[in-house]
Amino acid sequence: MLAGLSLLGWPRGERALSILIYHRVLPSPDALRPxxxxxxxxxxxxxxxxxxxxxxTVSDAAAALRERRLPRRAACITFDDGYADNWTVAxxxxARHGARATVFVATGYLNGGRMFSDTVIEFVRRVPGPVLDLAAVGMGVHPLTTVEExxxxxxxxxxxxxxxxxxxxxAQLRRMLAALPVGAMPDDLMLTDxxxxxxxxxGHEIGGHTVDHTVLTTLTPDGxxxxxxxxxxxxAALLGRPVRSFAYPNGRPVRDYDAGHAAMLRELGFEAAVSTAAGVALPGADCFQLPRYTPWGRSTAMFAARMMRNARMGGPAAVV
Structure with a gap:
């Protein structure tokens, strides 16, 4: 596989940074978390x-990009949100491979919190079938006879x-849970202090990800x-060290953040920020709009092929 990467270029002979998105690393596969x-x-x-x-790490890679000293094939492993299995499993x-990651943490969920997306998953896991009827709280009716449903x-x-x-x-989550009580929900999904x-x-870098994962474009500039x-x-107070990087919640340019948010991060003293736009970061990239992607594959060969395909896209256009 390495020979194939060399023959095809990485990409077009340029130095390029691939940033990979992970959230959780599960001990074993979970059908409701494909x-x-x-x-x-x-x-x-x-x-x-x-x-x-x-x-x-993201901050080190951003510095290398700015200073034109990025290795030819550079990559960052990043985790979003702050799940406990980032420590216990990942x-x-x-460590076995001598690798460091960047973990972007939404601080409001530390110490027993639960993100809304996880509440939905665990709720649907526990609701008996064959139908989930949430019409009374404005959330529709959903069949539940199969895993796919x-x-x-x-x-x-x-x-x-x-x-x-x-x-x-x-408030809507509380209404959902009250409409169909399903018992105790997990309170150990997220990292503790x-x-x-x-x-x-x-040695892992800890980056910002807001307090409660609110999409920035849904807020006022001050918010x-x-x-x-x-x-x-x-x-910074918890770790006793500066927080240098940031991940935009959801991360899609224009819809989830804009150029004003990138400028705000510069003003606040951050050194880099990552989006969820596909592509790789090439020399001259905007370090406050670095692309990231998830090149999953069932095999290492497929994983590598998808990384190559993403690399050949080059860098995405910046939001201006």
């Missing part, structure tokens, strides 16, 4: 990356909630600044 990687597949991917790429794998229900409910303001979203400190002490600043200050 987008999350399990430990065995993650180990294979990290082994491949550590053999063929220079693995860097870290031991990364449960996945569709999860997606539909998450879409309804994603762009609500935090308080409105939490102690686990986060352990990640930082192990967006406060979400970013408060999350950063919480992390």
């Amino acid at each position: 987008g999350e990687i399990d430990a065995a597949r993650f180990e294979a991917q990290v082994a491949f990356l550590s053999r063929h790429f220079t693995l860097m 870290h031991p794998i990364l 449960r996945l569709k229900a999860v997606s539909a409910l998450q879409v309804q909630l994603k762009y609500l303001a935090p308080q409105e979203r939490e 102690a686990q986060l400190r352990q990640l930082a002490d192990a 967006a600044r406060e979400q970013v600043r408060a999350g950063r200050d919480h992390l």
